[in-house]
Amino acid sequence: MTAPASRIYCSVDTTEIDAARRIAGQVAGTVGGIKLGLEFFIAQGPAGIRAVVGEDGPPLFLDLKLHDIPNTVAGGVRAALPLKPAFMTIHSAGGPAMMRAAADAAASAGADRPKILAVTVLTSLDEGDLGAVGQSVPVAEQVVRLAKLAKASGVDGVVCSPAEVALVRAACGPDFILMVPGIRPAWAATNDQKRIMTPAEALAAGADHLVIGRPITADPDPAAAARRIVAEIHDHFGETA
Numbered sequence: 001m002t003a004p005a006s007r008i009y010c011s012v013d014t015t016e017i018d019a020a021r022r023i024a025g026q027v028a029g030t031v032g033g034i035k036l037g038l039e040f041f042i043a044q045g046p047a048g049i050r051a052v053v054g055e056d057g058p059p060l061f062l063d064l065k066l067h068d069i070p071n072t073v074a075g076g077v078r079a080a081l082p083l084k085p086a087f088m089t090i091h092s093a094g095g096p097a098m099m100r101a102a103a104d105a106a107a108s109a110g111a112d113r114p115k116i117l118a119v120t121v122l123t124s125l126d127e128g129d130l131g132a133v134g135q136s137v138p139v140a141e142q143v144v145r146l147a148k149l150a151k152a153s154g155v156d157g158v159v160c161s162p163a164e165v166a167l168v169r170a171a172c173g174p175d176f177i178l179m180v181p182g183i184r185p186a187w188a189a190t191n192d193q194k195r196i197m198t199p200a201e202a203l204a205a206g207a208d209h210l211v212i213g214r215p216i217t218a219d220p221d222p223a224a225a226a227r228r229i230v231a232e233i234h235d236h237f238g239e240t241a
């Protein structure tokens with residue numbers, strides 16, 4: 001496997017530019033990139049994103065989870081292109097036309113285009129939650145259904161929980177990107193995540209990238225927490241990691 005550090009995106013969920021810059025600096029070199037999402041973007045906008053990742057900064061995962069009519073989502077993707085994100089998120093529940101529109105909008109950036117990832121079933125949901133919104137199917141079945149739809153709609157990969165990684169990999173093949181949150185080292189708090197695994201377990205199941213937030217950012221020493229996670233992955237995989 002490739003170096004585990006480059007496969008970790010540290011999710012920096014804060015409204016403050018200074019806090020985001022501090023954490024990004026602390027984990028630089030230990031993780032592969034920074035994920036900035038709704039909380040930060042709504043508070044600080046594109047200028048805030050530039051202030052944290054800059055031109056020569058770490059790869060950016062811009063996690064805005066777009067979900068709207070196809071024309072609006074395509075416009076949102078195009079509006080984000082100047083930030084040069086490596087990855088962007090949309091919701092697969094927006095349907096095939098919306099996913100296709102997002103993929104086409106990203107493609108307009110040419111070689112620098114962001115990879116579009118479709119969120120399947122949020123890692124904070126379980127079967128009871130799905131039932132409450134009228135989707136009375138097993139979570140894994142729904143995730144695989146949405147992942148296949150995402151692939152057929154031309155997006156680059158999906159966001160899914162570690163519990164479905166192996167199933168999605170089998171259904172969608174080796175080149176479909178699996179970005180996996182819901183990651184909790186054995187020593188970290190679960191918080192609001194429901195479908196979780198440790199970093200090593202998720203990579204062993206076939207995840208391409210791990211999204212890890214609070215186990216790193218809520219630690220009194222984020223740099224040490226990130227190093228501990230990478231060391232644990234190395235321990236698990238030995239020389240090949």
Ligand SMILES: O=C(O)c1cc(=O)[nH]c(=O)n1[C@@H]1O[C@H](COP(=O)(O)O)[C@@H](O)[C@H]1O
Binds near residue numbers: 011065119214215
């Ligand atoms: O799209 C995501 O990144 C995402 C999808 C999902 O199903 N679950 C999920 O937790 N996330 C994001 O991944 C990050 C996880 O953060 P922690 O729970 O602090 O590790 C958060 O920023 C979430 O917004």
